[in-house]
Ligand SMILES: Nc1ncnc2c1ncn2[C@@H]1O[C@H](COP(=O)(O)OP(=O)(O)O)[C@@H](O)[C@H]1O
């Protein structure tokens with residue numbers, strides 16, 4: 001009996017979007033490298049699947065009528081706009097092609113950090129206070145939060161638009177950064193209360209009963225006590241500046257709070273199969289969800305290749321488990337799962353060091 005599936009892989013390569021002189025330096029920061037695509041492909045092959053590399057949304061459109069795949073694993077970030085991550089899921093849905101991961105609506109809601117925050121607030125999930133700045137008009141009136149604030153792009157990821165100057169302590173700084181986001185990134189700014197303290201990220205997998213994976217803590221310049229430091233774009237690309245501690249040295253209580261909130265955030269925006277929730281925790285121990293990523297990086301250096309070790313499993317097993325969650329959703333796992341354990345055991349919190 002045939003066990004493996006034919007899996008199409010959609011992805012956006014940095015090399016497909018070379019920078020132009022008008023671009024901000026981080027214009028293609030979220031896009032992937034061929035190394036990551038090959039890393040994912042070899043994980044899928046180790047699960048007994050055949051992989052058909054498709055590439056970006058334009059390649060998908062060209063091939064769509066001849067495409068002969070059972071399911072697509074999509075990691076496309078798209079190029080511009082609030083719906084850039086929704087494009088591939090929408091086309092696949094329209095054509096009735098099964099795919100791994102969240103659908104177009106969830107991609108749109110989560111890419112637009114303000115739309116996601118509205119879902120979190122409606123569901124009682126703590127997230128930093130914020131306001132939306134389409135322009136520099138009325139900023140003084142809009143700011144009922146006070147300082148310090150952080151000024152982010154509403155619908156970018158990978159710390160795009162974030163530099164040391166994004167944390168502002170006064171009105172001139174606020175005005176300067178809002179203007180920069182409006183002009184340079186051509187979108188509204190999300191202005192948020194700056195949370196001093198520590199930072200965590202928590203992967204979540206699954207559907208009816210989503211499970212939080214081991215927590216990773218962010219260390220910047222060798223310290224987990226971040227204070228006023230945060231994840232800026234140049235730091236993201238400098239691997240020595242930012243490190244993931246997994247497992248982190250946190251109490252079991254904090255670990256449980258992070259994992260429970262991560263699952264609630266995942267459910268709040270209807271994530272499917274996989275996601276990753278980013279948190280800051282302030283000095284008083286209050287947790288804040290910053291954002292949720294339905295397209296978390298699957299690159300070698302990122303948390304999806306780190307947390308499996310804590311669970312005594314592998315990146316390959318995690319990737320294939322994610323695919324199986326999708327296959328199960330579509331009712332495609334029945335025959336092929338005979339005699340094989342399709343899901344690795346997802347024990348919450350395995351191996352966390354407590355102090
Ligand atoms: N309200 C905040 N307080 C403190 N730091 C923040 C806040 N929002 C974002 N950051 C910092 O900026 C980084 C990127 O912000 P995030 O909202 O996760 O967007 P993205 O990862 O999509 O660029 C975070 O990892 C964190 O270091």
Ligand SMILES: [Mg+2]
Pocket residue numbers: 158159278290291
């Ligand atoms: Mg983030």
